[in-house]
Amino acid sequence: MSFVLLRRAGLAVACGVLAVLGSAVPPALAQEAPPAPPAYTLKTVPADLSRVQDGDPLQVVVSGLPAGSVAVLKVCPTQLPDNLLKPDFATGAVQWLPDHDFGSRVRGYCSEEFSDELTGQRSGAHNVTRVRSRTSGDVVFAVTVPRGQSKPGFVGFDPKYTNFDKSDNFPWADNPAVSADGQIRTRSWSYSCDENNPCALTLEIVGADAAGTPFDVFDTSRVFRPAAPGLAVKGCGGIGAETLNASMPERFGRTAVAWNQLLCGPTGGSQPATIVGEAEDAGLKAFDTGASDLAVTGSGSALASQTVRSREYVPVGLNAAVLAATGWSPTDADDNGSPLISQVTDGFSMTFDELALLLSHGGQNPDTTGRGGIFRDGSAFVARNPALGKVQASPVPSEFLNPVVRAGADPTALFWGLTGEAGKGTVPAAISGLLAKVAPSSWKFQDREDIYGKERAGKSPGVVTELGALDPGEKSLHNVDAKVGQLAVRKAVDSVMTGTSSACFGGCLNWVVTDLATARAYGWRPVALPNASGTFVEPTEASLQAAAGSMKEGPDGTLQPGTATDPAAYPLTFAEYLAAPVNPLVDANCAPLKAKQDELATVLKMARHGGQGVLAPGLAPLTPALAGTADARTAKVGTGTAAESCKQRDEAKNPPPASVTGTGGTATPVSNPLPAGSPAAATGPAPAAAPTAASVLAAKNLADATAIPPFAGAGVLGALIPLLALLVLVTLPSLTAYVTAGRPVPPWLSRLARGAAALAGRVRAA
Numbered sequence: 001m002s003f004v005l006l007r008r009a010g011l012a013v014a015c016g017v018l019a020v021l022g023s024a025v026p027p028a029l030a031q032e033a034p035p036a037p038p039a040y041t042l043k044t045v046p047a048d049l050s051r052v053q054d055g056d057p058l059q060v061v062v063s064g065l066p067a068g069s070v071a072v073l074k075v076c077p078t079q080l081p082d083n084l085l086k087p088d089f090a091t092g093a094v095q096w097l098p099d100h101d102f103g104s105r106v107r108g109y110c111s112e113e114f115s116d117e118l119t120g121q122r123s124g125a126h127n128v129t130r131v132r133s134r135t136s137g138d139v140v141f142a143v144t145v146p147r148g149q150s151k152p153g154f155v156g157f158d159p160k161y162t163n164f165d166k167s168d169n170f171p172w173a174d175n176p177a178v179s180a181d182g183q184i185r186t187r188s189w190s191y192s193c194d195e196n197n198p199c200a201l202t203l204e205i206v207g208a209d210a211a212g213t214p215f216d217v218f219d220t221s222r223v224f225r226p227a228a229p230g231l232a233v234k235g236c237g238g239i240g241a242e243t244l245n246a247s248m249p250e251r252f253g254r255t256a257v258a259w260n261q262l263l264c265g266p267t268g269g270s271q272p273a274t275i276v277g278e279a280e281d282a283g284l285k286a287f288d289t290g291a292s293d294l295a296v297t298g299s300g301s302a303l304a305s306q307t308v309r310s311r312e313y314v315p316v317g318l319n320a321a322v323l324a325a326t327g328w329s330p331t332d333a334d335d336n337g338s339p340l341i342s343q344v345t346d347g348f349s350m351t352f353d354e355l356a357l358l359l360s361h362g363g364q365n366p367d368t369t370g371r372g373g374i375f376r377d378g379s380a381f382v383a384r385n386p387a388l389g390k391v392q393a394s395p396v397p398s399e400f401l402n403p404v405v406r407a408g409a410d411p412t413a414l415f416w417g418l419t420g421e422a423g424k425g426t427v428p429a430a431i432s433g434l435l436a437k438v439a440p441s442s443w444k445f446q447d448r449e450d451i452y453g454k455e456r457a458g459k460s461p462g463v464v465t466e467l468g469a470l471d472p473g474e475k476s477l478h479n480v481d482a483k484v485g486q487l488a489v490r491k492a493v494d495s496v497m498t499g500t501s502s503a504c505f506g507g508c509l510n511w512v513v514t515d516l517a518t519a520r521a522y523g524w525r526p527v528a529l530p531n532a533s534g535t536f537v538e539p540t541e542a543s544l545q546a547a548a549g550s551m552k553e554g555p556d557g558t559l560q561p562g563t564a565t566d567p568a569a570y571p572l573t574f575a576e577y578l579a580a581p582v583n584p585l586v587d588a589n590c591a592p593l594k595a596k597q598d599e600l601a602t603v604l605k606m607a608r609h610g611g612q613g614v615l616a617p618g619l620a621p622l623t624p625a626l627a628g629t630a631d632a633r634t635a636k637v638g639t640g641t642a643a644e645s646c647k648q649r650d651e652a653k654n655p656p657p658a659s660v661t662g663t664g665g666t667a668t669p670v671s672n673p674l675p676a677g678s679p680a681a682a683t684g685p686a687p688a689a690a691p692t693a694a695s696v697l698a699a700k701n702l703a704d705a706t707a708i709p710p711f712a713g714a715g716v717l718g719a720l721i722p723l724l725a726l727l728v729l730v731t732l733p734s735l736t737a738y739v740t741a742g743r744p745v746p747p748w749l750s751r752l753a754r755g756a757a758a759l760a761g762r763v764r765a766a
Contacts, residue, residue: 038209040064042219044201049224054147055118055490057523058125060201060222062139065132067335069207071139075126075146076110076202077191078223083158084108085172096172099157102218106202108155109189115148118229119491123148124498125201131334132207133342139205142343143498147226152188161189198225229487233260233271240270242595244603247276247283248296249425250486251515252576254616255317262614263606272599279423281305281465287579289652293600295579298426298515300558303465308652310582310640312633313558316607318544318620320516321430321561321572323355324524327408327509328499329387341499341507346387349528349536354381356435356442358511359470360461362451362479363418366407367400369446375403382406391507405503408496408510419492420513422482424465426561427515430572432464434562445472467513480513489514490522497522516544517618531567539570544620547573557633575626576619578607580633583640583648590646597638604634 045059046052062071086099099105114126125143132139154163159174165182166173175185193199201222208214231253248256256275264271273294276286280297284304287295298319301307325348330339350358357372366375374381375388377399382389393401408417420427435443440460447458456472464470467482483489493510495501501508512524516539519526528536537543547569551559561574585593585600608630612621622630 038065038069038205038207038215038217040205042203042221044222049201049222051227052145052224053227053229054116054145055229055487055522056145058141058143058145060141060143060203062203062205063137065137065139065205066207066209067132067134069132069139069205071130071141071206072204073125073128073130073141073143074106074110074202074204075114075123075150075193076106076200076220077193078198078200078220080105080109081158083160084155085157085159094169103204103216104157106204106218108158109191110150110202112153112190113151114146114193115151116144116146117148118144118487119494121494122500124494124500131340133340134333134335134337136332140342144494145224145226147194147228149192150190152190154185155189158189161187193224193226195225195227198223200224231257231275233257233264235268236260236264237268237270239274240272242593242599243271244273244293244596244599245276245286245291246273246294246296247278247286247292249280249283250277250421251319251518252296252616253277254517254521255611255614255619258614258616259606259611262610272603279425281424284579287311287581290649293581293585293596294603296576297579298574298576299429300554300556300577302429302554302556302558303424303426306652306655307556308655309648310644311579312582312636313556313577314580314604314607314633314637315559315575315622315626315630316578316611317576317615317622318548318626319574319576319618320526320539320544320570321427321574322514322516322519322526322539323350323358323431324512324514324519324526325509326493326497326512326522326524327391327507328496328504329391329507329509331387331390341504343499344387344509344525346385347525347528347538348385348388350381351530352435352439353442355431355527355529356439356444358418359431359435359479359513360443361446363407363409366403366409370403371407372442373403375406377402388509391509394503394506397506405507406509408508417509418479418511418513419481419483419489420467421486421489422466422468422484426574427513428467428469429463429465430561430574431513432461434572436460436463437562486518497524515618517616520618521616529571531569531571532565533567535567537568537570539573541620543568543570544573545623547571548575548623548626578604580604580637581640581645582636582638583645584638584642586642586645586649590642592642600637601634604637608634 041063043061043063045061046056052058060073062069065071080102082098082100082105084099084101084104085096086101086104088095088097111127114123115121116123123146125141125146128141128143130139130141154175155161156163159172162170162173162175163182163185164170164173165177175187177183177185191197191199200220201224203219204216205219206214206216246256253275256273260271276283276292278286280295280299281303283292283295284297284301285306286292288304288306288309290309297303297313300313325344327344328341329344329346330341331346332340332342334340354372354374357374361372362370364370366373373379376382377389388406391402391406393405432443444458444460445452445456449457451457452472461470467480470479471482481492483492489512490497493512496504496508496510499508512519514524516526518524526539528538531537546566547564548559550564550566550569551561551573552563554560558577559573559575561572564571564573580600585596587593608622608627612627615621
């Protein structure tokens with residue numbers, strides 16, 4: 001404990017040194033003949049801060065500073081008040097003069113805590129001190145974009161916000177107390193950062209040049225307008241008569257926004273699709289009953305409770321199930337040679353047995369049997385990953401405490417370092433299906449009946465579609481802390497992700513079960529897994545496409561995760577599919593909806609062509625073979641009959657036995673709801689246990705997941721993700737090319753353009 005206090009005291013002294021230097025050496029802006037500021041460069045990732053959202057990963061890097069330099073990052077309003085006064089004792093009696101010193105203003109108006117709306121806690125991007133790395137020569141801040149408001153407070157030498165009473169010493173005080181103890185006054189200073197209130201990332205950089213001359217400079221060049229987290233699309237119209245309903249898991253939302261901007265941005269027309277954000281099984285059920293016209297899934301029919309409606313699974317991109325790491329490790333050193341914790345960027349590699357133990361064994365007591373002991377000193381996992389081995393408990397590393405920190409345990413929050421999204425999904429199905437096949441001896445619950453019950457202790461979880469199923473039994477061991485929705489997962493790992501956890505002095509980690517697109521969006525580092533020959537492969541565009549070229553196709557026509565044979569393949573790759581109806585779209589009276597059908601054709605064409613170029617980071621484009629599959633399946637959409645549409649709609653709402661699927665079109669009967677080649681037949685799902693407090697909680701979690709809140713800013717049907725007709729984007733460039741070349745426009749292209757213009761007019765009038 002004394003060591004912790006010493007380190008915290010050291011941080012306090014460092015901050016005090018900054019304050020003293022700032023008072024003794026006025027910033028360059030306020031000096032009559034200031035020393036030349038150090039030559040440095042400043043960059044942010046992302047570089048464009050005009051479109052950032054609350055909680056987005058944000059890196060600020062200052063390069064080129066002299067050794068020993070220190071920087072403090074603050075969040076300030078872009079316009080600081082200039083009302084400060086300062087005492088002058090030159091005449092013997094106190095005289096109050098204007099204080100225009102920029103450093104005084106920053107410290108006066110940006111000193112209070114700044115809230116983070118996303119987590120409901122103090123922002124990790126405000127009042128953060130970082131020192132220069134001896135290795136890179138950079139000062140690096142790895143934080144998240146803050147959105148919120150500063151804590152209201154007093155500004156002592158501002159007459160309007162002062163906490164001084166008016167007196168002979170403070171004749172200018174103009175903030176009268178309204179409570180007997182003087183603690184409540186009429187005004188306190190605060191400011192907001194949001195879409196309407198821009199803020200500046202304000203850096204105070206302190207150090208000394210080669211000659212020993214100290215400097216203290218401020219940089220306010222990076223301005224941002226943080227938006228609330230969500231998937232809002234700007235510049236598009238409302239719902240039209242032809243608007244489609246589309247269900248999708250949150251992982252695909254960013255791609256839908258990109259598609260939307262591609263199609264609807266140029267014209268501002270009505271949205272072709274209203275996107276409903278929900279778990280995959282709920283989306284597939286909505287598609288089957290006709291509540292949705294499209295659904296996104298990575299598992300085809302594996303998660304569908306019924307498959308009455310004839311459908312084509314049209315591939316639109318490649319994704320992957322991943323275990324991702326987030327946190328900090330002392331892998332660097334400062335200019336004095338002291339350890340310097342840095343955000344984890346090193347890749348981790350893990351065997352399937354280690355992954356199975358991580359997921360199936362309890363998180364408590366990681367120094368013994370928790371997590372299968374893979375985080376213990378000297379384990380193969382720790383030895384293979386140097387950045388993991390450097391994460392040690394503080395203040396005194398020990399064999400008992402080191403595994404706790406590496407495993408992500410936070411006893412104060414009762415969180416054990418492994419989380420993911422609740423609800424049925426492709427990610428848990430893909431991971432569990434492969435582990436049951438390739439690591440059966442490790443893919444087992446601990447053999448403890450007192451915790452797991454007689455029916456589960458020592459047994460395999462089998463193939464599970466819900467992460468909550470990995471935390472069964474009489475007592476919760478936090479195998480996986482399943483949260484409903486991406487934002488809830490993001491909040492759960494926030495303190496470790498930003499390095500603000502009280503356990504981060506010697507490094508800290510959390511582990512997230514998710515998909516590659518989500519991991520890329522939040523800056524989490526995916527773990528490399530072994531291929532068929534035992535070589536560790538990271539999930540990249542190349543390894544996803546290599547997998548797609550060698551995966552087996554299941555009976556419903558979808559690629560089956562865990563079946564790739566290419567040595568360059570990432571083993572948990574899966575394809576994202578649009579489930580589209582073979583029979584035409586019809587209204588309540590079974591009349592075909594031609595405008596909607598045309599819109600559906602436009603969306604499918606866009607997804608196969610222009611949409612491939614704007615997939616969200618983490619998603620890989622289709623291989624040539626899958627692109628051909630997409631074209632062939634798209635051609636079958638809408639080729640059935642209206643009568644079959646009505647018949648299947650009625651059957652789906654009053655479903656036949658589970659073994660029966662669509663009665664028309666080209667749907668393939670599905671006799672097993674699990675992926676082809678899965679080990680379910682060999683291992684079987686875990687037997688049902690008698691209801692317990694833990695199982696009831698898991699059931700509630702699952703029930704909640706079937707109604708995941710729609711994307712932020714959405715209405716009853718979820719966020720509106722407009723996808724305007726590709727027709728406009730196809731014809732306009734062609735017309736421009738002919739006109740630019742001075743050639744007559746072909747009659748067919750003129751007719752097509754007139755049709756597009758007429759369609760756009762009807763959309764605007766709707």
